[in-house]
Structures are given as structure tokens and as C-alpha cells.
Amino acid sequence: MELEFAGVKFKNPFVVASSPLTSKIELLKMAEDHGAAAVSTKLTFIKQPFYGKLRMYNSPKEASIICYDRRLDLEEGLELVRQAKEQTELKIFVNITSDSGDLESWQRLAREHEEAGADLIEANLICPNVGLATKSIKGADAVSSTEHGGAVTGQDPVLVKQVVSALKAVVKIPVVAKLTPNVTDIAVIARACQEAGADGVCLAGGQSSLPPVDIYHEGRPCYELLNGASHGSLGGPATKLISFSQVAQVAMKTDLPIIGGGGLGNVEDAIMMMMWGATLVTYCTSIMWYGWEVVRRTVAGIEKYMQDMGYSDYRQIIGKSLQYLRPSSELEAVPGYPRIAPDKCNGCGRCALPGHCQAITIIDHKAVVQAEKCLGCGICKQLCTRKAISF
Structure with a gap:
């Protein structure tokens, strides 16, 4: 089931995000072998302002942060595109930025990548590692002439x-x-x-972040093999709900097609992102953590979902959830309270833990609800590991 984005046809909605996953032709082939429709190549400069090595904070249940990494110089980026067009059928986004902010540099990068065979230009106005980190630590006046790419430019609509x-x-x-x-x-x-x-936008995590610190060793940041820390790019589950909001805002307020990402890791995440307004979905951290099978499972899962639900066109689900968005002042609380399934409840007491709740007590090893005291927060249902609570 094909779909169209910015006038280009894609065999499915899956794009591997610009990242260490898209820095070599061998990796692009892995992306294609596992079902991805497209990749965005590793961020490319005419000449990168510093040569880093991949260092990141990782907490699979929480988040990733990358604050230091190697990118591609122009000739490396062009060769990667040429190889990809010769050796794969992938649609190729090229992720580019000008660290100087010079418009002619932006144009040179785009023009030469187009000549190399790129299918779409992805202007990087997100990376916090070039310029924004300096701005965050030392202030705007400290940002040098070679630190105006990525998020520093992306913060200014002009x-x-x-x-x-x-x-x-x-x-x-x-x-x-x-x-x-x-x-x-x-x-x-x-x-x-x-x-x-613009023919479209991509919204995919990238919140400026810092890692936890080791409180027993003088507050040392929890990066491996790095001599310090800088404000880095947030990925992983912590970004997902923020990303839904960002995508929905743009979908409601512009006519641009959207690539949505940030914290996505499975088929349900992809479908939810599309229902909040994304046409394509993009993954990074989950593939870095769990491997290329994430791509295969997600692509197959989306296709099965579409078939099982009777959808024949991706447009039938894109933006489907936007109909429920309204200002808080227009929301209405639906009356209700939790019901306990006695055969499932073992009286563990988790549902009675919330500090603000006086509606649930444990009597004779069973949860008992006083409906008139229920605030309707829904926390008890999520705390129950036995699925004994419904509303």
C-alpha cells in the first residue's frame, strides 16, 4: 500500500532517521532489507566544525541523549547518496546544515546532493549539538560564526x-x-x-537535555567514555508524548505534510503518530537499542493493522485523532468511577496508594470504592497489575 509525501511515492510510511544508523552504505542496505521505505542520511556539512565520536546516555525505559558524534563532510555525504541510489531502491532524504548560517553554503549542499541523486532535501534545523549547546551554556553572545547551524537557526522564524x-x-x-x-x-x-x-516538515524529538548524574561521585554526568557533558538531543520513550503534541500542533495550523518521530518503538506508536497528523514516521533510538528487526516488525504490523481494520488508504488514518482536540475550556468531564472485578482483585493495595485519593480502601483483602469520593483521575486503573479496575 503506497502513500505520497511531498509529491514523492513511498512503499510504506517508515523512514530511518538521520543518525549513526544512516552513516554508511552497509547500514542503508540493512534498512532496506528490513523493509524501510526511506532513510535520511547522516547530517552532512561542507566541513563539520568538529570531529566527534558517538557518545550517548542510554536508559531503555526512559531516554537516550546524544551530545557528541561524528557527522559527514560534503564529499562523504555525496558518495553515500551515490552509493545508495546505485545499490538500493530506498527514497533518500539528505540531512544537511550550514554551520556558518551562510545561505550560499546551504544552497551548495542542496544542489550537489540533488546532482548526486537525492530524492528530498531535509534541512537540519534541529541539531542542538552545533551552536545550541554553546548558547545554552555560555549565552547567545558566545555562539561563534561556525555554530549557526541546526537548532540555533531553527529557533528563528525569519x-x-x-x-x-x-x-x-x-x-x-x-x-x-x-x-x-x-x-x-x-x-x-x-x-x-x-x-x-517548504514541501513538508519533520518533527522528531531533539529536545535539549542533560543526563542524570552520579550523586556519589561529585555529580559526574552519566555518560560513558566522555570527559564531561553538554546539552544533547533527547530520544527514546521520554520524547514520545511531546512529539505527539508537536505533530498535532503543526497538523492543525499548517497544510504541510509531516514526518513524525521521537520516541517511537513499535507498530502502535507509529499508528498513533499518524493519527496525530504524521504522513510518514521516523525511528532512531529504538533501532539503535534493539536492532533492525524493529523496522521489520513495525512495517509488517502497520500493514496488518490496515488490513484488519478495513482501511485501504493511509489517508484514512492520518490525522484521525485531531477531531478530539479542543481548548481546555471546552472540555467536559464525563461522570464515572472505578469498578472492581472481585475475581481479579487480590487486595494488594496499589490502587489505594495515590496521596490525593480517598475513594478506595482495602476491606477483607478486596478494593472497595466510595463512588462519591472519586475524583476521576484514572491513576488506580494504571497502577493495577491485575487489570481488575475499569471505569
Whole structure:
């Protein structure tokens, strides 16, 4: 079941995000072998401002943070695109940024990648490792002339509009802007992209973050094999609910098609992201943690879901949940209270733990509800490991 994004046809909605997963042709082949429709190549500069090595904080139940990594120089990026077009059938996004902020540099990167065979340009206006980290630690005045790529540019709607306009002026392939969430209103930035003629946007995590610290060793940040810490790019489960909100805001306030990501790890996550307004979905951290089978399971799962639910076109689910969005002042609480299934309840007492709740007590090893005292928060249902509570 094909779908279209920015005028380009994709065999399914799955895009492997620009990351260490997309830095070599061998990895791109793995992406294709496991069913991905597209990849976004590793962030490419004309010449990267510093040469890092991959270092990250990892907590699979919580989050990842990358604050230091190696990117590609222009010739490396171009060769990767040429190899990908020769050796795969993948649709290729090229993730590019100009660390100087110079529009001619942006244009050169886009033009040469188009000539190499790229299918879409992905303007990187999200990376917090170049410039934003310096800005966060030392202030805007400390940002050097070689630190204006990524999120520093992406925070300014005027600069974003200039970049997108400059790119649209020199390439015929679609231009997609990958936006930083580190702004007051993501829709303002997205509208600037739309006004400049962008063909789509990508919203995929990237919140500026710091890791936990070891409180027993002088507060040392929990990075392995790194001499310090910097504000890095957040990924993993911690980003998912924020990403839903970002995608929904842009879907409601612009006409741009969206690539949605940030914290996605399974088929349900992908479908939820599409229901909040994304046309394509993009994964990174979950593949880094659990391997390429994540791609295969997700692609197969989406296809099975569509078939089982009787959907014949992805457009039938894209944005489906937006109908429920409304201002808080227009919401109405539905009356109700929890019901306990006696055959499932073992009186463990978890449901009676919430400090604000006086509605549930344990009597004779069973949870008992005083309906008139229930606030309707729903916490008890989520605490119950035996699924004994319904509303």
C-alpha cells in the first residue's frame, strides 16, 4: 500500500532517521532489507566544525541523549547518496546544515546532493549539538560564526524562512525542514516554512537535555567514555508524548505534510503518530537499542493493522485523532468511577496508594470504592497489575 509525501511515492510510511544508523552504505542496505521505505542520511556539512565520536546516555525505559558524534563532510555525504541510489531502491532524504548560517553554503549542499541523486532535501534545523549547546551554556553572545547551524537557526522564524527560500530557489526536488522543538511555539516556525514554500516538515524529538548524574561521585554526568557533558538531543520513550503534541500542533495550523518521530518503538506508536497528523514516521533510538528487526516488525504490523481494520488508504488514518482536540475550556468531564472485578482483585493495595485519593480502601483483602469520593483521575486503573479496575 503506497502513500505520497511531498509529491514523492513511498512503499510504506517508515523512514530511518538521520543518525549513526544512516552513516554508511552497509547500514542503508540493512534498512532496506528490513523493509524501510526511506532513510535520511547522516547530517552532512561542507566541513563539520568538529570531529566527534558517538557518545550517548542510554536508559531503555526512559531516554537516550546524544551530545557528541561524528557527522559527514560534503564529499562523504555525496558518495553515500551515490552509493545508495546505485545499490538500493530506498527514497533518500539528505540531512544537511550550514554551520556558518551562510545561505550560499546551504544552497551548495542542496544542489550537489540533488546532482548526486537525492530524492528530498531535509534541512537540519534541529541539531542542538552545533551552536545550541554553546548558547545554552555560555549565552547567545558566545555562539561563534561556525555554530549557526541546526537548532540555533531553527529557533528563528525569519532565518528559517530565509533558509527554506534559498533552498527552494536552487533545487527541483522537495525541501523538508526538520524543526527543533526548543522553541516557544512550533507552529510559528512551521508556518514560516510554509510561507517560504517548504514541501513538508519533520518533527522528531531533539529536545535539549542533560543526563542524570552520579550523586556519589561529585555529580559526574552519566555518560560513558566522555570527559564531561553538554546539552544533547533527547530520544527514546521520554520524547514520545511531546512529539505527539508537536505533530498535532503543526497538523492543525499548517497544510504541510509531516514526518513524525521521537520516541517511537513499535507498530502502535507509529499508528498513533499518524493519527496525530504524521504522513510518514521516523525511528532512531529504538533501532539503535534493539536492532533492525524493529523496522521489520513495525512495517509488517502497520500493514496488518490496515488490513484488519478495513482501511485501504493511509489517508484514512492520518490525522484521525485531531477531531478530539479542543481548548481546555471546552472540555467536559464525563461522570464515572472505578469498578472492581472481585475475581481479579487480590487486595494488594496499589490502587489505594495515590496521596490525593480517598475513594478506595482495602476491606477483607478486596478494593472497595466510595463512588462519591472519586475524583476521576484514572491513576488506580494504571497502577493495577491485575487489570481488575475499569471505569
